[in-house]
Amino acid sequence: MRAALIVQCGRPPVVAEYEAPQDGPDTRAVTVTAAPITPLDVLCASGTSYFGAPAVPYVPGVQGVGTLDDGTPVWFATDAGMRPGDGSLAQRASVPAEDVVELPAGADHRLVAALGLSAVAAWQSLTACGGLRPGEQVLVLGGGGIVGQAAIQIAKLLGAGRVVAACRSPLAQERAARLGADAVDLRGDAADVVAAAARLRPALDGPLDLVLDPLFGVPAAAALRTLRPGGRLVNLGGSAAPTAPIDSATLRSGSLRLLGYTNNALTKPERAETLRAVAAHAAAGRLTVAYDAVPLDDVPAAWAAQVGGAATARTVVLPGR
Numbered sequence: 546m547r548a549a550l551i552v553q554c555g556r557p558p559v560v561a562e563y564e565a566p567q568d569g570p571d572t573r574a575v576t577v578t579a580a581p582i583t584p585l586d587v588l589c590a591s592g593t594s595y596f597g598a599p600a601v602p603y604v605p606g607v608q609g610v611g612t613l614d615d616g617t618p619v620w621f622a623t624d625a626g627m628r629p630g631d632g633s634l635a636q637r638a639s640v641p642a643e644d645v646v647e648l649p650a651g652a653d654h655r656l657v658a659a660l661g662l663s664a665v666a667a668w669q670s671l672t673a674c675g676g677l678r679p680g681e682q683v684l685v686l687g688g689g690g691i692v693g694q695a696a697i698q699i700a701k702l703l704g705a706g707r708v709v710a711a712c713r714s715p716l717a718q719e720r721a722a723r724l725g726a727d728a729v730d731l732r733g734d735a736a737d738v739v740a741a742a743a744r745l746r747p748a749l750d751g752p753l754d755l756v757l758d759p760l761f762g763v764p765a766a767a768a769l770r771t772l773r774p775g776g777r778l779v780n781l782g783g784s785a786a787p788t789a790p791i792d793s794a795t796l797r798s799g800s801l802r803l804l805g806y807t808n809n810a811l812t813k814p815e816r817a818e819t820l821r822a823v824a825a826h827a828a829a830g831r832l833t834v835a836y837d838a839v840p841l842d843d844v845p846a847a848w849a850a851q852v853g854g855a856a857t858a859r860t861v862v863l864p865g866r
Contacts, residue, residue: 686764689710699826754772
């Protein structure tokens with residue numbers, strides 16, 4: 546079979562012939578139809594993640610979509626780059642049965658691949674972790690990213706009264722507005738928390754109830770200043786900065802709740818249930834994200850674009866092309 550292979554950590558994959566995986570009694574053989582290149586894939590392949598440097602060569606790809614041998618459409622997860630074994634960026638994959646989730650009929654494989662675990666994180670951050678209630682006002686930081694795009698729509702699907710998205714680029718603001726959010730420009734002095742909070746407030750209808758934060762840093766610290774007493778901020782990433790200038794007075798004066806979320810805390814049944822909900826909404830046309838579909842041969846260039854910050858949407862690889 547053809548596959549993308551990491552042959553040297555820190556270098557883009559190469560596309561080559563590779564031995565097809567062997568199925569076993571507790572695994573499912575999947576013909577891969579769509580697989581995203583995610584930040585986790587890039588991190589693991591760099592050899593600098595907390596999982597340690599992976600043994601090479603290996604096929605990257607921690608999630609994908611495809612069909613079982615009987616034609617059943619499925620989403621699946623892998624441990625590629627985190628533990629020994631191969632991932633989704635290949636024409637075939639062999640996956641533990643417990644990591645395979647059947648998709649609804651008519652699901653768009655490319656869209657489900659683009660949503661994947663990012664949408665799972667958005668859903669769980671808003672619900673199980675953030676405790677979103679109908680009518681509440683939600684701020685989504687990083688509203689143009691995959692998690693942010695999904696969170697805007699999921700918050701609305703679950704009854705949020707108002708959703709505001711804070712974005713830095715005009716493209717991200719345009720995407721957030723198209724998805725139904727009131728978009729606000731977060732650009733400005735990257736170190737000025739007070740000024741950043743002031744830029745947020747005009748877009749809000751009074752104090753916020755809930756903030757979804759994949760950024761941390763100054764944006765998170767600014768968002769905390771716009772929460773109502775007892776309001777919640779759920780952090781699920783640090784793409785802006787690994788630390789944030791949060792002051793004790795802001796937390797204590799508002800009795801605020803600062804919460805952390807990771808998909809790693811989900812049980813596999815919880816992950817599967819959420820993924821099925823995401824796929825059902827996507828199939829019904831209620832949930833989408835921006836993505837670029839590329840053939841397998843374009844993986845090296847697409848990977849390099851993501852590493853270099855040139856990618857403007859999620860890349861979804863089509864191994865059969």
